[in-house]
Amino acid sequence: MPGLYAAGDAATRELICGAFTGGGSHNAAWALSSGFWAGAGAAQFAQANRLAASTHLRAQGRAGLLDARGQRMDSGALIKAVQDEVFPYQRNWFRHGEDLQASLGRLDTLWQQTRHAAPAADHEQTLRLREATAMLAVSRWMYRSALERTESRGMHRRSDYAGTDVTQRHRVISGGLDDVWTGHEHLGPVVEQLLRGQAA
Ligand SMILES: Cc1cc2nc3c(=O)[nH]c(=O)nc-3n(C[C@H](O)[C@H](O)[C@H](O)COP(=O)(O)OP(=O)(O)OC[C@H]3O[C@@H](n4cnc5c(N)ncnc54)[C@H](O)[C@@H]3O)c2cc1C
Structure with missing residues (x-):
């Protein structure tokens, strides 16, 4: 998305950590490095687009914004309701298809x-x-992706699919607001070669 720059945990760090956590410096290094790159990119973009001040902004989705048919939502209660689904270890660390569903x-x-x-x-x-709606959107992408990956790999552990499946060496990608979709993104040849080297 032109003009959108993300850094640190808001941007994928999977390229340097793989499917596991990069604890022990990787994540902090990623936050600093990606912050530097994103800042430089944003500055270049702003300079190049200085004359385009009338860029149109468009709201993405309506949730939490305009529709007046229902009850007013309390953001604190919404955050708590999402946390109740994604915080418990029994749901999100020891994952099982039925609990995810x-x-x-x-x-x-x-x-x-x-x-x-x-x-x-x-x-x-x-x-x-x-903000609370954004958390809710992410939780739905996260659990639909988790259901899609019918294996255990890295930090994703399914008690109903305990083993690693060599045919699932792809990324699971997801998106959508009212209707959430998932898809597969295949790894580039260099990553494939590295994985084959590790397995050998
Ligand atoms: C328990 C634990 C152990 C870890 N151990 C390690 C380790 O050993 N080594 C390592 O490298 N990494 C480790 N990490 C990961 C590392 O801490 C993170 O990757 C890193 O802090 C991410 O930095 P960040 O700036 O992207 O995000 P954050 O540090 O999360 O910063 C985001 C900031 O934005 C603020 N914010 C959020 N929403 C809003 C809003 N609407 N308005 C204003 N402010 C807002 C938040 O309050 C926060 O201060 C660990 C993380 C955890 C949780």
Whole structure:
């Protein structure tokens, strides 16, 4: 997306850590390095686009914004409801398809409620609700991706699929707001070669 720059944990660090955590300096190094690159990129972009001040901004999705049919949502309650699904180790560390499905059912219901919620009381509350809605969107991408990966790999551990499956050496990608989709992105030949070297 032109003009959007992300750094640190908000950007993928999987390229340097693989499917596992990069604890013990990798993550901190990634936050610093990607911050430097993103900052330089954003500065270049801003300089090059100085004359395009009238760039149009467009809201992505309506959840937490405008639709006035439903009840007003409380951002704090929404955050707590998402945390209840993604914090417990029994759901998100020891993953099982049935638990993931059950969480997704509740998260999808929350999405529908948020999508039709009445506008927040003021600008501050609108911002808080959009932040909470972003957490909700991520939780639905996360658990749909987790269901798609029917194996255990790196930090993704499925008790119903305990082994690693050599045919699943792809990335699972996901997106969508009202309808969440998942897909596979195949690794480049260099990464494939490295993995083959590790396995040998
Ligand atoms: C328990 C644990 C152990 C770890 N151990 C290691 C390790 O040994 N080695 C290692 O390299 N890494 C480790 N990490 C990972 C490392 O801490 C992170 O990768 C790194 O801190 C990410 O930096 P960041 O700046 O991208 O994000 P963060 O440090 O999360 O910074 C994001 C900031 O944005 C703020 N923020 C969020 N939303 C808003 C908002 N709406 N408005 C204003 N501010 C906002 C947050 O309060 C926060 O201060 C560990 C992490 C955890 C949780």
